[in-house]
Each structure stands twice: as C-alpha cells, then as structure tokens.
Amino acid sequence: MKKVNIKGRNYRILRRARKGSTGRQILDGYSDATNAEIYISETTGRDFHQVLMHEMIHACFNEVGIDIPLQIEEIICESVSTMIDQNFKITPRKK
Numbered sequence: 001m002k003k004v005n006i007k008g009r010n011y012r013i014l015r016r017a018r019k020g021s022t023g024r025q026i027l028d029g030y031s032d033a034t035n036a037e038i039y040i041s042e043t044t045g046r047d048f049h050q051v052l053m054h055e056m057i058h059a060c061f062n063e064v065g066i067d068i069p070l071q072i073e074e075i076i077c078e079s080v081s082t083m084i085d086q087n088f089k090i091t092p093r094k095k
C-alpha cells in the first residue's frame with residue numbers, strides 16, 4: 001500500500017520516522033496535510049494498520065475542515081483507530 005484516498009485526495013504513505021515538535025521524540029505516525037503525506041515510523045512497535053488508521057483520521061479531519069483542540073482530536077483518533085483494530089481485520093483494497 002503506497003497511497004490512501006482521503007476525501008478524494010491521495011496521501012502518499014512513507015515508512016520513515018518523523019520527529020515531534022520538540023525535535024527529540026520520534027512519532028509512531030504523522031499526517032502532513034500540506035504535502036498529502038502520512039509517515040509511519042519503521043521502528044514503531046505498534047500495529048502498522050492501527051497507526052495508519054489513526055493518521056488517516058487526522059488527515060480526514062483536516063480535509064473536511066474540522067478544527068478542534070489537538071488533545072481532543074488525539075483522543076478521537078486513538079479511540080476510533082483502536083476500536084476498528086479490535087473489531088475488524090483491515091486489508092487494503094486491490095486496485
């Protein structure tokens with residue numbers, strides 16, 4: 001899987017670490033709406049698809065123009081991605 005469609009916009013998926021705002025912390029994932037890219041750290045100990053789902057929800061919020069405090073957005077992204085991960089097996093659609 002190299003791209004995901006989020007509200008009609010293709011986001012590239014990159015397996016690369018990305019540092020947090022302090023520059024010290026390595027993030028499990030990062031959604032870059034400006035460049036339509038989602039980074040998933042190759043060293044994350046978490047499930048790839050759950051991290052991807054979390055970042056896709058961030059990207060979706062951005063694409064539809066939802067602007068809420070980041071702390072609340074994080075709770076929603078983490079809760080929904082965990083709920084999906086615990087109840088469904090996610091496999092990419094063949095194109």
Ligand SMILES: [Zn+2]
Nearest residue numbers: 054058074077
């Ligand atoms: Zn997040």
